[in-house]
Amino acid sequence: xxxxxxxxxxxxxxxxxxxxxxxxxxxxxxxxxxxxxxxxxxxxxxxxxxxxxxxxxxxxxxxxxxxxxxxxxxxxxxxxxxxxxxxxxxxxxxxxxxxxxxxxxxxxxxxxxxxxxxxxxxxxxxxxxxxxxxxxxxxxxxxxxxxxxxxxxxxxxxxxxxxxxxxxxxxxxxxxxxxxxxxxxxxxxxxxxxxxxxxxxxxxxxxxxxxxxxxxxxxxxxxxxxxxxxxxxxxxxxxxxxxxxxxxxxxxxxxxxxxxxxxxxxxxxxxxxxxxxxxxxxxxxxxxxxxxxxxxxxxxxxxxxxxxxxxxxxxxxxxxxxxxxxxxxxxxxxxxxxxxxxxxxxxxxxxxxxxxxxxxxxxxxxxxxxxxxxxxxxxxxxxxxxxxxxxxxxxxxxxxxxxxxxxxxxxxxxxxxxxxxxxxxxxxxxxxxxxxxxxxxxxxxxxxxxxxxxxxxxxxxxxxxxxxxxxxxxxxxxxxxxxxxxxxxxxxxxxxxxxxxxxxxxxxxxxxxxxxxxxxxxxxxxxxxxxxxxxxxxxx
RNA sequence: GCGGCAGUAGUUCAGUGGCAGAACGCCUGACUGUGGCUCAGGAUGUCGUGGGUUCGAUCCCCACCCGCCGCCCCA
Numbered sequence: 001x002x003x004x005x006x007x008x009x010x011x012x013x014x015x016x017x018x019x020x021x022x023x024x025x026x027x028x029x030x031x032x033x034x035x036x037x038x039x040x041x042x043x044x045x046x047x048x049x050x051x052x053x054x055x056x057x058x059x060x061x062x063x064x065x066x067x068x069x070x071x072x073x074x075x076x077x078x079x080x081x082x083x084x085x086x087x088x089x090x091x092x093x094x095x096x097x098x099x100x101x102x103x104x105x106x107x108x109x110x111x112x113x114x115x116x117x118x119x120x121x122x123x124x125x126x127x128x129x130x131x132x133x134x135x136x137x138x139x140x141x142x143x144x145x146x147x148x149x150x151x152x153x154x155x156x157x158x159x160x161x162x163x164x165x166x167x168x169x170x171x172x173x174x175x176x177x178x179x180x181x182x183x184x185x186x187x188x189x190x191x192x193x194x195x196x197x198x199x200x201x202x203x204x205x206x207x208x209x210x211x212x213x214x215x216x217x218x219x220x221x222x223x224x225x226x227x228x229x230x231x232x233x234x235x236x237x238x239x240x241x242x243x244x245x246x247x248x249x250x251x252x253x254x255x256x257x258x259x260x261x262x263x264x265x266x267x268x269x270x271x272x273x274x275x276x277x278x279x280x281x282x283x284x285x286x287x288x289x290x291x292x293x294x295x296x297x298x299x300x301x302x303x304x305x306x307x308x309x310x311x312x313x314x315x316x317x318x319x320x321x322x323x324x325x326x327x328x329x330x331x332x333x334x335x336x337x338x339x340x341x342x343x344x345x346x347x348x349x350x351x352x353x354x355x356x357x358x359x360x361x362x363x364x365x366x367x368x369x370x371x372x373x374x375x376x377x378x379x380x381x382x383x384x385x386x387x388x389x390x391x392x393x394x395x396x397x398x399x400x401x402x403x404x405x406x407x408x409x410x411x412x413x414x415x416x417x418x419x420x421x422x423x424x425x426x427x428x429x430x431x432x433x434x435x436x437x438x439x440x441x442x443x444x445x446x447x448x449x450x451x452x453x454x455x456x457x458x459x460x461x462x463x464x465x466x467x468x469x470x471x472x473x474x475x476x477x478x479x480x481x482x483x484x485x486x487x488x489x490x491x492x493x494x495x496x497x498x499x500x501x502x503x504x505x506x507x508x509x510x511x512x513x514x515x516x517x518x519x520x521x522x523x524x525x526x527x528x529x530x531x532x533x534x535x536x537x538x539x540x
Numbered sequence: 541g542c543g544g545c546a547g548u549a550g551u552u553c554a555g556u557g558g559c560a561g562a563a564c565g566c567c568u569g570a571c572u573g574u575g576g577c578u579c580a581g582g583a584u585g586u587c588g589u590g591g592g593u594u595c596g597a598u599c600c601c602c603a604c605c606c607g608c609c610g611c612c613c614c615a
Contacts, residue, residue: 006605006606009605009606009607060613061612061613061614062613062614065541065613066613066614200614200615229615231613231614231615233541233612233613233614234541234542234611234612235606235607235608236607236608236609236610237607237608237609238615239613239614239615240615243615244615245615246615247615317611317612328612328613331613333611381614382613382614383614392615401614401615403614403615404615405615406614406615427615428615429615430614430615431615432615433615434615456574458573488571488572488573489572489573489574489575490571490573490574490575491567491575492574492575493574493575493576494575494576495575496575497575497576503574503575505573505574507573509573517573517574519574519575521575521576524576526574
């Protein structure tokens with residue numbers, strides 16, 4: 001008997017009525033995005049690992065230890081194989097390996113391909129690729145069998161392909177024992193592709209921007225997405241291994257105004273609007289500029305230098321960070337360290353003139369629009385691609401996970417992954433955290449939406465008539481729950497009160513007369529309503 | 541990944557080295573076409589999983605799984 005299967009660690013099922021809240025959030029977000037002229041983009045849930053390594057940054061926690069990555073399996077380079085079979089036979093080397101039982105080469109996996117090759121008398125032929133079924137291949141196989149066997153290792157082998165005649169069974173071949181293996185030095189394989197479940201969505205959007213030449217339109221691209229992301233972290237409240245983000249990106253060639261501080265301000269103003277419309281109160285917008293890549297390098301050096309004389313008085317974490325990632329020292333929450341951190345240089349002093357002017361324009365526009373914010377020169381976000389404006393909207397009541405959303409500008413991201421110059425700015429909202437915040441503020445009872453009516457047939461003989469009535473009402477746009485004639489009326493009332501605002505009683509009398517009995521739960525008033533007027537009555 | 545706390549009915553939680561408990565919820569009846577209140581009755585569990593100690597383990601010990609809190613980091 002197997003264990004009961006459960007949702008895996010860090011994942012969960014979303015059930016009604018909570019899913020209604022998710023849908024409402026997404027509907028409001030789509031509505032706001034549409035008014036700001038954003039269009040939806042849907043990118044794949046997994047991408048080439050290299051995309052994240054190059055955009056998010058090799059050294060970040062996300063890439064170095066939190067990604068769900070796997071090898072997509074080897075692929076044969078058929079051109080190289082063909083060339084080798086034809087002209088490069090001498091370069092091949094053979095080793096012997098048992099194919100039954102543990103392989104002495106841990107990296108080697110056996111693959112069996114059944115083909116239509118038939119070579120009389122041959123016991124086993126093991127080659128490291130799938131040969132084309134041609135006279136040359138058959139000839140080569142025969143020669144391979146006869147070739148000199150020399151000792152060697154198969155460390156470079158990724159997989160072996162055992163070619164067997166279609167008439168043979170796998171087991172019969174495997175039980176022959178040792179087979180000869182050609183050493184290929186990897187040249188016949190396109191090394192297996194590493195894929196990764198997306199840990200964030202900006203990289204995918206920028207990849208799509210480049211791949212589809214969206215910059216060629218010369219227009220600013222304004223794209224939003226809603227979807228699951230994956231990070232292998234220790235789960236906590238508000239932190240899951242599969243979590244949903246609602247995000248948007250503004251990206252385009254500089255000529256389209258993609259570098260303008262107005263874009264930054266517009267994004268932030270849109271977020272303030274979105275949070276307000278969602279009914280989130282008490283949020284704080286924290287704002288900073290991390291400058292250009294050059295600014296940040298300068299600042300890192302300044303920070304490192306400033307830390308030298310004081311770091312020994314700081315907490316153990318900070319001593320480590322001072323070496324690995326000085327910017328992270330600014331995030332330290334140890335009270336005793338705060339006075340020391342206050343003496344450290346701030347990044348604003350390392351910004352060049354252009355970055356300073358950009359940031360000043362952003363804050364000026366926010367002031368004009370009346371969007372409140374606080375400057376936080378300690379806000380240094382963890383992803384490598386951020387430049388200039390960075391921001392976070394935080395909210396109390398989320399514990400250690402107080403960031404409701406985060407984002408920033410990424411002027412060099414497109415070029416970093418091989419695209420054209422395409423500055424951009426974007427953000428990602430943690431939808432799970434949004435739900436938690438709203439759930440905490442929600443009145444449990446008022447949150448429960450109920451159907452317009454519950455139809456209670458009296459007796460199973462009236463079930464069919466009840467379905468007809470429900471169909472009529474539903475076609476008129478009403479939200480109807482249908483009971484069952486086998487219930488006693490008492491039970492129908494009980495069920496109806498939980499799911500609907502009114503109960504419609506359908507007995508023999510009602511069916512004959514066409515006058516239905518309707519009771520409104522909120523008032524307790526019971527009335528007779530002609531069938532023709534029922535829809536209008538229930539809609540009230 | 542590290543540290544701490546927890547896991548018992550659908551839910552929230554008591555509890556004990558020797559029969560498995562409460563409240564709420566659920567079902568049935570009092571009440572054959574009128575719920576919410578009341579009353580009476582009922583069902584519900586491999587006490588997270590696997591080992592160990594013991595005559596006997598839900599309880600003690602170990603491991604694992606999962607959750608929560610903090611760290612790391614992030615949404």
